[in-house]
Amino acid sequence: MDGELPRVPRPRLDGAGVRLADIAVRAGVSEATVSRVLNGRPGVAVTTRQAVLAALDVLGYERPQRPRGSSNGVVGLVIPELDNPIFPAFAQAIGRELTQHGYTPMLCTQLPGGAPEDEFTEMLTERGASGIVFVSGLHADTTADVERYTRLVGRGLPIVLLDGYSDRIEAPFISPDDRAAAGLAVQHLVDLGHERIGMALGPRRYVPVIRKIEGYRQAMAHLLGADETDELISHSLFSVEGGQAAAVRLLEQGCTGIVCASDLMALGVIRACRERGLSVPEDVSVVGFDDSPLIAFTDPPLTTVRKPVGAMAAAAVAALIEEISGTRGRNVELVFQPELVVRRSTGSGPLVNR
Numbered sequence: 001m002d003g004e005l006p007r008v009p010r011p012r013l014d015g016a017g018v019r020l021a022d023i024a025v026r027a028g029v030s031e032a033t034v035s036r037v038l039n040g041r042p043g044v045a046v047t048t049r050q051a052v053l054a055a056l057d058v059l060g061y062e063r064p065q066r067p068r069g070s071s072n073g074v075v076g077l078v079i080p081e082l083d084n085p086i087f088p089a090f091a092q093a094i095g096r097e098l099t100q101h102g103y104t105p106m107l108c109t110q111l112p113g114g115a116p117e118d119e120f121t122e123m124l125t126e127r128g129a130s131g132i133v134f135v136s137g138l139h140a141d142t143t144a145d146v147e148r149y150t151r152l153v154g155r156g157l158p159i160v161l162l163d164g165y166s167d168r169i170e171a172p173f174i175s176p177d178d179r180a181a182a183g184l185a186v187q188h189l190v191d192l193g194h195e196r197i198g199m200a201l202g203p204r205r206y207v208p209v210i211r212k213i214e215g216y217r218q219a220m221a222h223l224l225g226a227d228e229t230d231e232l233i234s235h236s237l238f239s240v241e242g243g244q245a246a247a248v249r250l251l252e253q254g255c256t257g258i259v260c261a262s263d264l265m266a267l268g269v270i271r272a273c274r275e276r277g278l279s280v281p282e283d284v285s286v287v288g289f290d291d292s293p294l295i296a297f298t299d300p301p302l303t304t305v306r307k308p309v310g311a312m313a314a315a316a317v318a319a320l321i322e323e324i325s326g327t328r329g330r331n332v333e334l335v336f337q338p339e340l341v342v343r344r345s346t347g348s349g350p351l352v353n354r
Contacts, residue, residue: 020034020035022059023052023055023056023059026055026058026059027048027051027052027054027055028051029048029051029052033048033052034052037049037052037053037064038052038064039064048326072101072102072103072130072324073103073104073128073129073130073324074103074104074105074106074124074127074128074129074130075098075103075104075105075106075129075130075131075132075133075320076105076106076108076120076121076124076129076131076132076133077091077094077095077098077105077106077107077108077132077133077135078108078110078117078120078121078132078133078134078135078137079091079107079108079109079110079135079136080109080110080135080136080137081109081110082109083239084238084239084262084264084292085263085290085292085293085294085295086262086263086290086292086307086309087135087136088293089292089293089309090135090162090309090312090313091105091107091135093309093310093312093313093314094133094135094313094316094317095107096313097313097314097316097317098317101317101321103130106124106129108120108123108124117134117137117138117148118148121148121152125152125155125157129157130158130324131157131158131159131160131320131323131324132152132157132158132159132160133159133160133161133162133316133317133320134159134160134161134162135162135163136162136163136164137161137164139161139164139165139166139169139173140163140164140206140207140208141164141205141206141207142205142206142207142210143205146166146168146169149161149166149169149171150168150169150170153169153170153171153329158320158323158324158329159171159320159323159329160172160173160174160316160317160319160320160323161173161174162174162175162312162316163175163176163207163208164206164207164208165207165333166207167331169331170329170330170331171329171330171331172316172319172320172323172329172330172332172333172334173331173332173333173334174312174315174316174319174333174334174336175208175312175333175334175335175336176208176307176308176312176335176336176337176338177335177336177337177338178208178211178212178215179211179212179214179215179218180215180337180338181212181215181289181305181307181338182199182211182212182213182214182215182216182219182259183215183216183218183219184305184338184339184340185216185259185287185289185305185340186215186216186219186220186223186259187219187223188287188303188340188342188346189257189259189285189287189346189349190219190223190224192257192285192346192347192348192349193348193349193350194256194257194285194349194350195224195226195349195350196232196253196254196255196256196257196350197220197224197232197255197256197257197258197259198232198233198234198250198253198255198257198258198259199212199213199216199232199233199234199250199258199259199260199261200234200236200242200243200246200247200250200258200259200260200261200265200266200268200269201213201233201234201235201236201246201260201261201265202235202236202237202238202242202261202262202265203235203237204235208261209235209261212261212289213233216229216233216259217229220232231253232250232253232255234246234247234249234250236265238261238262238264238265239264239265239268240264240265240267240268240271241268242264242265242268243260243262243264243265243266243267243268243269243271243272244268244269244271244272245268245272246265246268246269247268247269247271247272247273248272250269251272251273251276251278251284255284256283256284256285256349256350257284257285257286257287257346257349258284258285258286258287259287259289260286260287260288260289261289262288262289262290263288263289263290263291263292263295263302263304264292265288266286266287266288266289266302266304266345267288267298267302269284269286270286270298270300270345273286280300280345281300281344281345281346281347282347285303285345285346285347285349286302286303286345286346287303287304287305287345287346288302288303288304288305288345289304289305289307289338290304290305290306290307291304291305291306291307291339291341296343298345300343300344300345301343301344301345302343302345303340303341303342303343303344303345303346304341304343305338305339305340305341306338306339306340306341307338308336308337308338308339311336312336315334315336319334
């Protein structure tokens with residue numbers, strides 16, 4: 001632009017031209033910021049944008065008009081996969097919230113053998129994304145290097161992270177209360193008369209897994225006086241096949257109730273029970289986690305602990321917009337309470353049937 005305004009619809013009364021520097025001085029910002037405002041680019045705080053527009057008014061220029069249907073900018077949404085129905089549910093909820101606030105969501109899905117999280121992040125940064133929302137990303141893995149996130153924060157890129165907390169990243173975190181979720185599931189099974197209650201989980205390095213184990217152990221100790229529960233905890237993968245493998249070990253331990261870290265794992269547990277000639281819930285009660293779409297229509301309909309997807313999505317977008325508007329990101333975790341949804345995969349246990 002060679003330092004000149006691209007368009008002067010209302011020149012000053014004295015007819016003199018006005019340079020970007022004049023507006024920058026009056027607004028108290030840099031020339032680059034003035035240019036971003038005039039060209040409708042993202043990444044400018046609301047208060048700063050208002051200061052630039054006010055300077056235009058004072059200097060006698062029309063404000064730049066945003067074309068109809070234009071966006072505040074692109075926001076990246078990075079999720080692990082689409083096979084697990086909880087992730088499309090999050091994508092839809094977060095995308096809807098972003099759209100309502102004038103942003104364009106760009107979905108980045110980490111398919112097996114596809115682009116890793118870091119490549120998506122670099123691509124979004126190069127394209128000038130206004131911010132990024134990470135769902136169940138590497139931030140949830142306690143063995144992963146968090147430097148990838150601190151670099152983004154250092155660049156001033158707004159980020160929000162869902163499902164996994166680290167005190168080493170200066171950014172907002174949105175989480176369900178995993179400890180409470182495990183406690184709700186154990187309480188439900190104990191109330192039904194179960195005392196040999198197992199837990200099927202994903203890899204132990206993930207923050208949600210660690211927290212669920214803590215909640216499970218606390219509930220087992222408080223409700224049943226069971227302090228030694230290691231043999232009742234089975235780690236595998238967050239998948240149907242993973243749940244099936246975890247269930248084999250738990251059934252061998254004599255479990256009549258099994259709490260699962262995801263609905264997909266719960267479906268695998270039910271499959272394992274049937275392969276051994278056991279009925280759900282007559283012989284074994286199964287509790288899932290997430291309340292994924294269509295999970296109410298499984299056979300039997302799955303009792304599960306509902307993750308508050310809508311509330312978490314709204315909070316994530318609100319936190320991101322706050323950062324985009326100029327509020328510096330800080331290490332804070334917003335924790336949302338889960339809800340037990342009782343269906344027909346749980347029933348009376350041995351203590352009741354005696």
